[in-house]
Amino acid sequence: MVNIFCIRPRGFNIGNDVIYQGTLGFLQRAFGSQVNVISLPATSRYESQSKAGLTPRTIHEINRYGHGVVVGGGNLYENGELEVDPGALDALQVPLLLFSLGWGRIYDRRYELVPRTDAMSRDTVRLLDDRASYSLARDESTADHLRSLGCTKVRVGGCPTLFLDHVLSRIPTFDEAPEVLVSVRTPELMNIPLPDQARVRADTLTMLDLLRSRGYRDIKMLAHDHRDLPFAASFNGMEYLYTDDAFTYLGWLRSCRLSIGYRLHAALPCLSFGSPAISISYDERATSLLDTIGFGAWDINMITNRDVGEQLSDRLDRLDELPRLRQEARPLWLAQEQTMTDAFSNFARDASALAPEIETPCLQGAHA
Numbered sequence: 050m051v052n053i054f055c056i057r058p059r060g061f062n063i064g065n066d067v068i069y070q071g072t073l074g075f076l077q078r079a080f081g082s083q084v085n086v087i088s089l090p091a092t093s094r095y096e097s098q099s100k101a102g103l104t105p106r107t108i109h110e111i112n113r114y115g116h117g118v119v120v121g122g123g124n125l126y127e128n129g130e131l132e133v134d135p136g137a138l139d140a141l142q143v144p145l146l147l148f149s150l151g152w153g154r155i156y157d158r159r160y161e162l163v164p165r166t167d168a169m170s171r172d173t174v175r176l177l178d179d180r181a182s183y184s185l186a187r188d189e190s191t192a193d194h195l196r197s198l199g200c201t202k203v204r205v206g207g208c209p210t211l212f213l214d215h216v217l218s219r220i221p222t223f224d225e226a227p228e229v230l231v232s233v234r235t236p237e238l239m240n241i242p243l244p245d246q247a248r249v250r251a252d253t254l255t256m257l258d259l260l261r262s263r264g265y266r267d268i269k270m271l272a273h274d275h276r277d278l279p280f281a282a283s284f285n286g287m288e289y290l291y292t293d294d295a296f297t298y299l300g301w302l303r304s305c306r307l308s309i310g311y312r313l314h315a316a317l318p319c320l321s322f323g324s325p326a327i328s329i330s331y332d333e334r335a336t337s338l339l340d341t342i343g344f345g346a347w348d349i350n351m352i353t354n355r356d357v358g359e360q361l362s363d364r365l366d367r368l369d370e371l372p373r374l375r376q377e378a379r380p381l382w383l384a385q386e387q388t389m390t391d392a393f394s395n396f397a398r399d400a401s402a403l404a405p406e407i408e409t410p411c412l413q414g415a416h417a
Contacts, residue, residue, distance in 0.1 A: 064314030071209025102132025117400030122149030153334030190337035207385030232310025343378030
């Protein structure tokens, strides 16, 4: 068996677990059944355990019995939540794949895009690129940022959640799922100007009124993070859903008639399934990824579009355009899927060379 370590974000957001399921799909396609995946947190910040990231303890263990390490996916360049020890990284003895990592700027109080204060340092980014065997950025803005720092290995691969249709048979359906799921985020946790934090509640109320006026009756809020529960509970009379199980969460998205909201990893799985979705973005991380997958024009940027209700009304009027938009974006998706497939195929070849008794299955190209 090949042992692959996956260093990934955990935190509180169910979106991290959804990304992990998409990543596992590519890993399992590359290695077949001949792989043990050992998942560790990117940071010990949210864990009671101290084993996390690319640190001396972790890399010592990887070198003892691992055959490769995947870092990602997630926006680890942006939030600096990957612990990296330069000396330990230099001692890593197995192939390293940086997979679907994202970086993006946020809007400051002058409504200008600026880096986050907790973004990964330039030196650390360059160290990772130097040591990596393969590097896939999640979106074009991330790739541009890495190249501006002198990183030479980066390619744009997109997000693995766009290809969760590969595991559709494992995702449940719920007959009593709500008609509409509204993905919320606590305004205080959104990196947006303070006046716009105050807008989020008003915009959400406008959204609910608009949906009701269009005939939707069974509407529930969807919390992706337990820290969003007080905000969801503050809407008198509104029911809300929360789970820390990725497949239950994906089943809700698969089964609803419409998904709307401030969470990127509600929109992307829906696009994968062919379910109607409307995204509301507020930072470069989201807008760049949606541009990268060909859905930038469908996105509602709440910072540059001040009337979210008007924009949402427009998207509701044009929901029947989504199948066509999805078909037009399909060539982009297939190219990104092939980039991921190729990277994992090469990574599997390199990792399996450390365990010569393993025969790595020959990967087929991206599915049509």
